[in-house]
Amino acid sequence: MPVEFLGIAATSDVSETTPRTTAAFDRDYTLRLARAHEDHGWDRVLFAYGAGAPDPAPSAAYLAAKVDRLQILLAHRPNVSYPTFAAKTFATLDRISDGRLTVHFITGGSDHEQQREGDFLTKDQRYARTREYIGIVKKAWTSREPFDHEGEHYRFNDFVSDVFPVQEPRPNVSFGGSSPAAYAAGGAEADIYCLWGEPLAATAEQIERVKEAARAAGRTDTPRIQVAFRPIIAPTEELAWEKAHRTVAAIKARRESGGDLVRRGVGGAPQNTGSQRLIEIAEQGERYDRALWTPTAAATGGAGNSNALVGTPETVAAALLDYYDLGADILSARGYDLVGDAIDFGRHVIPIVREEVARRDAAKAAERAAAEAAAKERDRHQLIAVQA
Numbered sequence: 001m002p003v004e005f006l007g008i009a010a011t012s013d014v015s016e017t018t019p020r021t022t023a024a025f026d027r028d029y030t031l032r033l034a035r036a037h038e039d040h041g042w043d044r045v046l047f048a049y050g051a052g053a054p055d056p057a058p059s060a061a062y063l064a065a066k067v068d069r070l071q072i073l074l075a076h077r078p079n080v081s082y083p084t085f086a087a088k089t090f091a092t093l094d095r096i097s098d099g100r101l102t103v104h105f106i107t108g109g110s111d112h113e114q115q116r117e118g119d120f121l122t123k124d125q126r127y128a129r130t131r132e133y134i135g136i137v138k139k140a141w142t143s144r145e146p147f148d149h150e151g152e153h154y155r156f157n158d159f160v161s162d163v164f165p166v167q168e169p170r171p172n173v174s175f176g177g178s179s180p181a182a183y184a185a186g187g188a189e190a191d192i193y194c195l196w197g198e199p200l201a202a203t204a205e206q207i208e209r210v211k212e213a214a215r216a217a218g219r220t221d222t223p224r225i226q227v228a229f230r231p232i233i234a235p236t237e238e239l240a241w242e243k244a245h246r247t248v249a250a251i252k253a254r255r256e257s258g259g260d261l262v263r264r265g266v267g268g269a270p271q272n273t274g275s276q277r278l279i280e281i282a283e284q285g286e287r288y289d290r291a292l293w294t295p296t297a298a299a300t301g302g303a304g305n306s307n308a309l310v311g312t313p314e315t316v317a318a319a320l321l322d323y324y325d326l327g328a329d330i331l332s333a334r335g336y337d338l339v340g341d342a343i344d345f346g347r348h349v350i351p352i353v354r355e356e357v358a359r360r361d362a363a364k365a366a367e368r369a370a371a372e373a374a375a376k377e378r379d380r381h382q383l384i385a386v387q388a
Contacts (some may be wrong), residue, residue, distance in 0.1 A: 003357045006332040007037045009045035017250035017336045040346025044071035051116035064097035071100040078133040081118035085182035091163045099166035104174035110274025127181040129153040134189045141170040160247040179273040188211020193223040197286040199306040228305040228332035244310045251299040275302035291319040311349035
């Protein structure tokens with residue numbers, strides 16, 4: 001099966017290790033980072049969402065008009081706009097990008113972050129709202145006739161959009177989370193289910209939970225699986241581990257200085273299950289499997305995609321292939337020097353993974369062809385025997 005690579009579409013140069021030197025929305029930096037991805041083999045980039053951050057939708061529209069191939073994953077929180085309005089926004093952006101949009105729906109794992117924009121629902125209520133919201137957006141994307149809706153969170157009459165996506169029947173829906181409510185909602189509605197990088201055994205368990213949730217929702221298909229990491233690569237293993245320890249030291253220094261990571265709520269005990277899992281994994285050990293390293297997650301308090309893969313490009317590529325073997329065919333990676341790391345990963349890791357996936361696919365195709373040829377030969381001999 002094909003493999004895809006997802007990077008980050010940041011609008012400024014801030015990261016966990018370095019303070020921002022640009023404006024919060026810097027057009028030149030946004031385009032520079034996107035072109036670093038497009039020119040080095042990445043498939044799509046994520047426009048993330050934060051309560052005080054630049055609006056990702058117009059940021060994505062700006063980028064879509066400037067690059068030709070790169071696909072867009074747009075993060076969206078249902079609490080910030082009505083679903084019919086959002087559906088038109090997404091459809092318009094899919095038009096601007098000529099069918100390169102996927103929408104990632106974020107339920108919200110922190111009450112504090114949600115309340116910054118007036119959302120005071122409980123976590124379970126938020127998941128119920130997200131599921132209803134996605135259903136409305138999907139119908140608005142595909143219905144050419146006016147329709148009514150009366151649900152737990154939304155009610156309207158006689159809505160029909162005048163703008164529809166380029167993609168048929170609609171853009172893909174992306175979703176993430178590690179709680180039972182998340183599995184239920186995403187298993188029912190998602191085309192792509194997003195996981196943070198965990199040890200292989202834990203990731204396999206999560207993938208099975210997603211499949212179970214999809215079956216429980218009556219689906220005959222299952223979401224594609226995306227898994228996310230923070231790669232730390234260098235020409236030798238020794239240099240990679242030196243770089244990894246420098247990275248953690250820089251993260252800790254940023255947090256201790258009371259910088260924007262602290263002001264934005266990166267700290268304290270997390271409420272979301274995904275971050276709690278990352279902290280628990282870090283407490284159980286620093287290194288797992290081939291290259292997974294947890295101190296980066298521990299240093300951020302389990303904030304978001306934060307577990308690292310450390311090693312040479314060959315080691316990190318082999319580790320990514322381990323997750324591919326589990327069924328994760330979308331590999332998300334984001335470094336700490338956003339532009340430089342995107343270029344290095346694209347130059348040195350992506351080609352190794354793609355070449356190996358292509359080799360495996362060719363081998364499987366050859367095996368299938370040989371099996372089909374053998375079956376035809378058996379049938380021919382059986383027919384001759386019967387005729388004789």
